[in-house]
Amino acid sequence: MILVTIDHLPGKEITSVIGLVRGSTVRAGHLGKDITAVFKNFVGGEIGDYTKLMAEAREQALDRLREEAKALGAEAVVGLRFSTSSISPGAAEIVVYGTAVKIS
Amino acid sequence: MAYVDGELSQEEARQFEQGLAADPTLAKEVAELRALEVMARQMAAPEPMDYEWDRLSRDPLQRAGVGLGFALIMIGVLGLACFGTWTIGFQSDLSLTLKCLSLGTIAGFTLIFLTVLRGRLRTLPYDPYTNIKR
Numbered sequence: 219m220i221l222v223t224i225d226h227l228p229g230k231e232i233t234s235v236i237g238l239v240r241g242s243t244v245r246a247g248h249l250g251k252d253i254t255a256v257f258k259n260f261v262g263g264e265i266g267d268y269t270k271l272m273a274e275a276r277e278q279a280l281d282r283l284r285e286e287a288k289a290l291g292a293e294a295v296v297g298l299r300f301s302t303s304s305i306s307p308g309a310a311e312i313v314v315y316g317t318a319v320k321i322s
Numbered sequence: 323m324a325y326v327d328g329e330l331s332q333e334e335a336r337q338f339e340q341g342l343a344a345d346p347t348l349a350k351e352v353a354e355l356r357a358l359e360v361m362a363r364q365m366a367a368p369e370p371m372d373y374e375w376d377r378l379s380r381d382p383l384q385r386a387g388v389g390l391g392f393a394l395i396m397i398g399v400l401g402l403a404c405f406g407t408w409t410i411g412f413q414s415d416l417s418l419t420l421k422c423l424s425l426g427t428i429a430g431f432t433l434i435f436l437t438v439l440r441g442r443l444r445t446l447p448y449d450p451y452t453n454i455k456r
Binding site: 219245250253254264266269270273274277278281288 | 328360363364371375388392395451452454455456
């Protein structure tokens, strides 16, 4: 499955557009991570636990998008975009969406 | 492996998923393969800081500090919860109705927390995203 953020695939032709596909997730760490994150706010630097949390959410959302595209018979997803919002403090919400297409 | 890689036909995948639903061992194996695939996507050269974080995570002083800190917090929170429950139940001048309502609320929160924790522990082996670093 080819996933790209551009609207076309150089060297390939989009033969049909299947439609919108998306994947989303909201993941939380645990209280222990939040406690250490609070102290990292005091001393500065990267909050590794939150970096990990965002990466987990991003990969899960991408996998869900991939699964949906695959189920619809798509061969590629173009115009991929990531979006985020804040539902709960300390949780990572990622929405990824794009257009599923067939290519030749 | 073929299922995780998406190489099965729709019919084959459907049949495999039926087996997956009935066999927890197979489901766990699929989750492990999926975690491996997710990790492979994440392969990147480590940053210099990573080595220092690794050294720190093995440093006995660092481990003892974090471990002891969390242990003290847990003991404190559990102790306070027990003390609060004891005070409401046996030491306060609240009416029996209020005592029952307060203790019921505490019991409800505890029950929900334990149920959520149980759910998380049950599903943790099937979560392929726990080894992602960044």
